[in-house]
Amino acid sequence: MKQYKLINCPCYNVTSPKEVEDFILDKINKKQGGYTAAINALKIVKYNKDSDTKSAIDNALIQTPDGAGALIAFKTLHKQKVIKLDLPGLSLDIADKHNLRMFFLGTTEENNKLAVEKVKVKYPNINIVGRNNGFFKDKTEIEKKLKETKPQMVMISLGSPKQEMLSAELNKKFPEIIFIGSGGRLDILAGKLKRAPDFFVNNGIEWLYRLYKEPKRFKSQLGLMIFIFRLYKYKLTGK
Numbered sequence: 001m002k003q004y005k006l007i008n009c010p011c012y013n014v015t016s017p018k019e020v021e022d023f024i025l026d027k028i029n030k031k032q033g034g035y036t037a038a039i040n041a042l043k044i045v046k047y048n049k050d051s052d053t054k055s056a057i058d059n060a061l062i063q064t065p066d067g068a069g070a071l072i073a074f075k076t077l078h079k080q081k082v083i084k085l086d087l088p089g090l091s092l093d094i095a096d097k098h099n100l101r102m103f104f105l106g107t108t109e110e111n112n113k114l115a116v117e118k119v120k121v122k123y124p125n126i127n128i129v130g131r132n133n134g135f136f137k138d139k140t141e142i143e144k145k146l147k148e149t150k151p152q153m154v155m156i157s158l159g160s161p162k163q164e165m166l167s168a169e170l171n172k173k174f175p176e177i178i179f180i181g182s183g184g185r186l187d188i189l190a191g192k193l194k195r196a197p198d199f200f201v202n203n204g205i206e207w208l209y210r211l212y213k214e215p216k217r218f219k220s221q222l223g224l225m226i227f228i229f230r231l232y233k234y235k236l237t238g239k
Contacts, residue, residue: 001013001014001020004080006044006070006073006074007044007234010063012065013078014064015081016083017085020062020085021093021094023062024178025094025098027178033174033177034060034171035180035181036061036062036178036179036181037063037064038085039057040066040067040068040069041068043066044227046161052165055168056164057164064085065083065085069227070082072228076231076232077234087182093123095123095126095153096124101150101152102127102129102151102153102154103128103146103149104116104131104132104186105132105134106133106134106155106157106186107157107184107186107190108133108134109133110190112131113131114191114192115189116131118190118191143174152176152177154167154177154178155180155186156180157182157185157186157187159183163183164181167179167181
C-alpha cells in the first residue's frame with residue numbers, strides 16, 4: 001500500500017480491505033492514533049481550494065479511496081486499479097474481531113441510540129464504551145466522555161469535512177484513539193438511510209444509485225462530471 005497524489009491530494013492505493021485492517025491494527029497495538037480521510041471527487045477539488053480541508057487531509061493517519069472520482073483518478077493518473085473502501089464497515093468488523101473499545105459519535109439522538117442497539121446485535125464482541133449524538137454545543141462535552149471511556153476507536157458521523165476537522169482537533173488531546181470518519185453510516189445502521197446495493201458499491205457507481213433515489217442530487221453529481229473533465233485536463237497540462 002503506497003500513497004499517491006490525485007491532483008495534489010494524497011491517497012493510498014488500497015487494493016484490498018486486509019491491507020487497511022493490518023494498518024489499523026498495527027497502529028492500535030502501538031497506541032498510535034489519528035483520524036481517517038475518505039477521498040472522493042469533492043474532497044480532491046476542495047483540497048486544492050480550501051486550506052482547512054488541505055490541512056485536515058494532509059494530517060490524516062490514512063487517506064482511502066471513496067467514490068468513483070478517486071477510482072477514476074487513480075486509473076487515469078497512475079494506471080492503478082484500486083477499490084472503494086467501506087472503511088466504516090471494516091472498522092466495525094475489526095472491532096468485533098478483536099473486542100476493541102468503541103465510541104459512537106454523530107447523527108441525531110434517536111438515530112445514534114438506534115444505531116448502537118443494532119451494532120450490539122450484529123457485532124456482539126465490540127466493547128461499546130459510549131455514544132453521543134452530533135448536536136453537542138461544545139467539543140469539551142465530547143472530550144470529557146472520551147477521557148472517561150477511553151475508547152480505542154471512535155466512529156464519527158458528522159458529514160464531511162466537519163468530521164475530519166473535529167477529528168483533527170480531538171486527535172491532539174487523544175493521540176492514542178483512531179477516529180473513523182463515517183459519513184451517514186450511523187443513519188444507515190439505524191435503518192433511517194438505505195445504502196446502495198452491493199453492485200453499485202462494488203463497481204464504483206454508488207453515485208448513480210443515489211441520483212436515482214434522490215434526483216435533487218443532480219447538482220452534486222454534475223460536480224463529478226466537471227471533476228472528470230478537470231482530471232483529464234490536469235493529465236494533459238499538469239494544471
